[in-house]
Amino acid sequence: MDGILALAAGNLLSPIILFFALGLAAAFARSDLSIPEAIAKGMSIYLLFAIGFKGGASVSDHGIDATLILSLVAGLVLSFAIPLIAFAMLRAMTRLNVTDAAAVAGHYGSISIVTFVAATSVIGSAGLSSEGYMVAVAAVMEAPAILSALWLIARYGKAGAGMEEGLMREILLNGSIVLLVGSFLIGWITGAEGMAMISPFIVAPFQGILCLFLLDMGLVAGRGLREARSVLTPGVFLFGVVMPPIGASLGLAAALILGLSTGGTVLFMTLAASASYIAVPAAMRVALPEANPSIYLTLSLGVTFPFNLTLGIPLYLAVASAVTGG
Amino acid sequence: MQMHKAKRVEITIEAVMESRLTGALEKAGVTGFTVLPVLGGSGRSGKWSREGQVSRAGGMVSVVCIIRPERLDALLEAAFEVVERHIGVVTVTDCEVLRAERF
DSSP: OHHHHHHHHHHHTSHHHHHHHHHHHHHHTTOOOOOOHHHHHHHHHHHHHHHHHHHHHHHHHHOOOHHHHHHHHHHHHHHHHHHHHHHHHHHHHSOOOHHHHHHHHHHHHSOOHHHHHHHHHHHHHTTOOOOTTHHHHHHHTSSHHHHHHHHHHHHHSOTTOOOOTTHHHHHHTOHHHHHHHHHHHHHHHHHHHHHHHHHHHHTTTHHHHHHHHHHHHHHHHHHHHHHTGGGOOHHHHHHHHHHHHHHHHHHHHHHHHHTOOHHHHHHHHHHHHOOOSSHHHHHHHHHOTTSOHHHHHIIIIIIIHHHIIIIIHHHHHHHHHHHHTO | OOOEEEEEEEEEEEGGGHHHHHHHHHHTTOOOOEEEEOOEEEETTEEEESTTOSSGGGOEEEEEEEEOGGGHHHHHHHHHHHHTTSSEEEEEEEEEESOGGGO
16 A cells, blocks of 8 residues: 555655646646647647657567467457446436547547657666557557447437447547557567667657646646536546556456456556546547547546546556566 | 628537537538637636637637528538537527539
């Protein structure tokens, strides 16, 4: 327990968390601090490019084995399954209607790539490495949860909601996934040589840009929370902090079965614990416009994202270290 | 100078629906339109601002078409099919244009 608390305290005082907290505080204080839209987009492109390339270069270094394929399958299964658990919990814990509950559940089966990036930074600081292909696992976990959410609506809600023509293509080919998978493949193909060529750009500035990006995320999360406090009933808020450890437990079980390293286990737990706030909200606006976006965006970005960033990741690191002996 | 009567249709809609709307307009034979970014606003679904959106899920765009009055119904029917279930505003105003052959 002391170890977990020490890790959590150390994590809370890291620059990335403190910059996130600064953004939150500035938003709550109604400061006019803002990161221009184009710069925020540029930073997210940089982070996806860097994390994808580093993952691919790592796979090139260490080679591939059956665990890679099995990890991708496990990621797919978790992404399909977690919304079903989240939906049952939401219906039991909150008064959300079927549409809102299914939309929220879809977000929790998908992933937050920024949480994943923060987790890679935390395990790096802890001196741990991870399987490079976890980046590919992150990519395959983006979309299946959307299908689960639509299935839940078809099963328990009104008829008529379904996958619109062209939506799946948009989800699978959204810019984040294309860049992440593309950078991963280029990193894999070019390996150590490619890494040596661009490492001054993707390694040294990475932490600083992540800090600035998290400052922006803090501003966005804080402003979202301020605007949408009314949707956060106690039950909904509780779901936002209880669901991540449940997802992380499923991720832990999968990682143990797969025999992943301690760092890989932390990343798998983080992926299963995080909730989407980019790909799934956009898909939900198209497929389920009746669902209230304030609820799912506030929960995933305003509650679960800060929880994972501050307490969740150190907790997953401590649990994974204890269980795997890492 | 000779002016010609036309209709100006402005559809403010969620950014994720932009390509669906413009696709429907093109299908209905409306090939001329302008897409404008919207900075922010407030309505039945609450306040929002372009600044601080992490995804396109919360953004809005404005699609403006200038058409001949006799083509208005076809345009509105096509637009309505797309915007019916979504947040947005559709307005029609009278306007005049200089070069009628372009609309």
